Amino acid sequence: MSAQKAARTVSKPPRMKNVNHTGYLFIAPFLIVFLIFNIYPVIRTLFMSFTSFKGYGEMELIGFSNYSRAVTDRIFWESFLNTVKIWGLNIVVQLGVALLLTMLFNDIKYRMKGLSLFRAMFYLPNLISAASVAFLFKFLLDWKFGSMNQLLITLGIIQNNVNWLGQPHTAQIWVSIIGAWMWFGNSFIMLMAGVQGIPKDYFEAATIDGAGRWRIFGSITMPLLRPIMLYVAITSLIGGLQIFEIPFLISEGIGKPDRALNTAVMHLYNMAFKNQQMGYAAAIAFVLFFIIAIFSALSFFLISGKKEKRQ
Amino acid sequence: MKFQKVTALILSGMLAVSTMAACGSSGNDSAGSGGDNPKAGGGKSDLIIWTLADDMKQFAERYEEKTGVKSEVVVIAPADYPTKLTTALGSKASEPDIIVGEPQMLPNFYEAGFFEDLSQAPYNAEDHRDQLFDYVYEAGSDDNGIVRALSYQVTPGSIVYRRDLAQEIWGTEDPEELAPKFESYPAMIKSAEEAKAKGYRLFSSTSGLGSLSSGGGAWVVDGKLNLSGSRLEYMDAAVTMYQNELIAFAPDWSSAWYASMSGPLPSDAEWEDDLENVDGEMTEVVSYVLPSWGALIIRDNADQNIGKFGITAASTSFFQGGTFLGINAYSQRKEAAWEFIQFVTLNEDTASWWLEHSKGDVVSLVSVLEANKDFENEAFGGQKTYEFYLDITPEIDYSLITKYDTQVGDIYGQAIESVQRGAKSKEEAISDFLMEVESIFPELEISR
Numbered sequence: 005m006s007a008q009k010a011a012r013t014v015s016k017p018p019r020m021k022n023v024n025h026t027g028y029l030f031i032a033p034f035l036i037v038f039l040i041f042n043i044y045p046v047i048r049t050l051f052m053s054f055t056s057f058k059g060y061g062e063m064e065l066i067g068f069s070n071y072s073r074a075v076t077d078r079i080f081w082e083s084f085l086n087t088v089k090i091w092g093l094n095i096v097v098q099l100g101v102a103l104l105l106t107m108l109f110n111d112i113k114y115r116m117k118g119l120s121l122f123r124a125m126f127y128l129p130n131l132i133s134a135a136s137v138a139f140l141f142k143f144l145l146d147w148k149f150g151s152m153n154q155l156l157i158t159l160g161i162i163q164n165n166v167n168w169l170g171q172p173h174t175a176q177i178w179v180s181i182i183g184a185w186m187w188f189g190n191s192f193i194m195l196m197a198g199v200q201g202i203p204k205d206y207f208e209a210a211t212i213d214g215a216g217r218w219r220i221f222g223s224i225t226m227p228l229l230r231p232i233m234l235y236v237a238i239t240s241l242i243g244g245l246q247i248f249e250i251p252f253l254i255s256e257g258i259g260k261p262d263r264a265l266n267t268a269v270m271h272l273y274n275m276a277f278k279n280q281q282m283g284y285a286a287a288i289a290f291v292l293f294f295i296i297a298i299f300s301a302l303s304f305f306l307i308s309g310k311k312e313k314r315q
Numbered sequence: 316m317k318f319q320k321v322t323a324l325i326l327s328g329m330l331a332v333s334t335m336a337a338c339g340s341s342g343n344d345s346a347g348s349g350g351d352n353p354k355a356g357g358g359k360s361d362l363i364i365w366t367l368a369d370d371m372k373q374f375a376e377r378y379e380e381k382t383g384v385k386s387e388v389v390v391i392a393p394a395d396y397p398t399k400l401t402t403a404l405g406s407k408a409s410e411p412d413i414i415v416g417e418p419q420m421l422p423n424f425y426e427a428g429f430f431e432d433l434s435q436a437p438y439n440a441e442d443h444r445d446q447l448f449d450y451v452y453e454a455g456s457d458d459n460g461i462v463r464a465l466s467y468q469v470t471p472g473s474i475v476y477r478r479d480l481a482q483e484i485w486g487t488e489d490p491e492e493l494a495p496k497f498e499s500y501p502a503m504i505k506s507a508e509e510a511k512a513k514g515y516r517l518f519s520s521t522s523g524l525g526s527l528s529s530g531g532g533a534w535v536v537d538g539k540l541n542l543s544g545s546r547l548e549y550m551d552a553a554v555t556m557y558q559n560e561l562i563a564f565a566p567d568w569s570s571a572w573y574a575s576m577s578g579p580l581p582s583d584a585e586w587e588d589d590l591e592n593v594d595g596e597m598t599e600v601v602s603y604v605l606p607s608w609g610a611l612i613i614r615d616n617a618d619q620n621i622g623k624f625g626i627t628a629a630s631t632s633f634f635q636g637g638t639f640l641g642i643n644a645y646s647q648r649k650e651a652a653w654e655f656i657q658f659v660t661l662n663e664d665t666a667s668w669w670l671e672h673s674k675g676d677v678v679s680l681v682s683v684l685e686a687n688k689d690f691e692n693e694a695f696g697g698q699k700t701y702e703f704y705l706d707i708t709p710e711i712d713y714s715l716i717t718k719y720d721t722q723v724g725d726i727y728g729q730a731i732e733s734v735q736r737g738a739k740s741k742e743e744a745i746s747d748f749l750m751e752v753e754s755i756f757p758e759l760e761i762s763r
Contacts, residue, residue: 060427079754
């Protein structure tokens, strides 16, 4: 029996000699789930984007009509612009606050204590469901009875109630702030991890050489944080351009006021599930996919390209 | 190490079991969280019904009493209903057996092939055409005239007003004398000013005015968007009433709206639930633009004002809502489903029972409504409301309804809201409205 086994092993082609097929069994569960729940929906959505599918009935192929419609759909581009505006302010606030806190917690002079506690506290908003956050802020920002107006009036900052969610610009600003509040803890953790990966010797040497706080931050912390910043920026871009839950819930699904909160993914959702235009919604999904891919590549080359130049 | 292995094994086992349990239940529980669990009732049911409101539960109980057939009624919120039904029947699910729809949802459901053809044998629904009001029959038929659904109710619209306040403002509470006060948008603005002069508000909000704007034709005529003069008048009237504070700023379905039926309310409560929190002038609402089922809302919320309401004609005939029942085209129990639908929509005993039981809902069987036309409605000061609806229902023109109405109407409502708030000029709002309609329905011809 063992002789037969040995003969079989010898008869295998040379390139298969060291292959252990048992490994495929181990990855099979993940691979099957991945193919069914990730790859198949993407391929089906791509196929659907070339049809006039309504969510029921047959899928009739219509070529690139949905894509050409998306290119000329002014409401889609308006919603994309809204998304960029909301994301733009969101990323500035989110990264700005996270960077400030990172500086504060890494400052040798301050020697801040309780990092673990603060890290957990900053991350907490991320754990609350988007629905709860949306309703919480809807109540806080209610223009007649909300606590925000009452607080600002008490502090003498405003004289009369402001309809924060009833005016296009303030509504967009607040959605950006809500996003930043939810995600700055996540960015903070990433940046802290990045800073803690920088050898302390650099900071000590710079301090001994008489470098100030800002000089250390600009010449040591920031350049060495670049890979982490790149990661945070790209993940935020990918997530930010898909912003949906908060504006959807705050604007009751219609993007009010004056469609200012109608984001690109909300437009997609409403096309698919409110207007029963699944084929067109699938095309919007792929247009968004390409835009996000291009933006991500641009961010990558801009940030990492500069780094290589400097090196 | 052993402990870790055992724990890992137990956790993996639990995960596997829960996954299988989730998969196992998906076949029949596709109604999801939107309503009661069809299998939660315990015993096996003979019929499963997906519906939009609780009233079907009462019909199901009555049906079980009369026939012994047990039904399970799953109530799904109207906003979620089209998506849930499309998801379930899009995959050709055989349950539910009976599905419903409101008129604005029906054209898409018919097109999707979800509703069984009731014109064919053994149903032969066309044999019952003369028993029902015309518009019910038309709403229940698809573009090819094939009957797909039937309704037990009609929902004609009217102006519901407070008799005592009308007497104080205009010196009369007679429905016929009051009809001219609501005969056109300019007349309504004048009436609103007269009401405000006495400290009242003609309407709770401007949303009801939209129901009266179909005078200029359907939203879509021959593939063209029809922004008629009547709809422009509606926009002007809504803006005037809003900006001149001729309404009570109590949106439909808000706490303030319900409260307005029973007595004074703060004139600017909007969506606030605790009305005691709201400062400002107190007022009362004189009238509401409501379909016939509005009588049930009045009945349930008027409190000490029961008996002080009246009904008069609106400036144009309209209807709103109504539950239409049909058979799931993929159901395995079509005969049983048809028996139930006949019991609910075509049975005179059931219709008479529902008239008495609901105390105000209006049934679609002409013979039963005629037999009860002398019924004096307590909530409306003894007015013969069924006689009133019997007269106005035949005037409803179903050709004014299109599959575009819900979305186009909603977008137009948002355009009006932006002008009301002063955020946009009328021209800007209309231009934006046309752009949004064009985005959603590129197949429509839109003239600017």
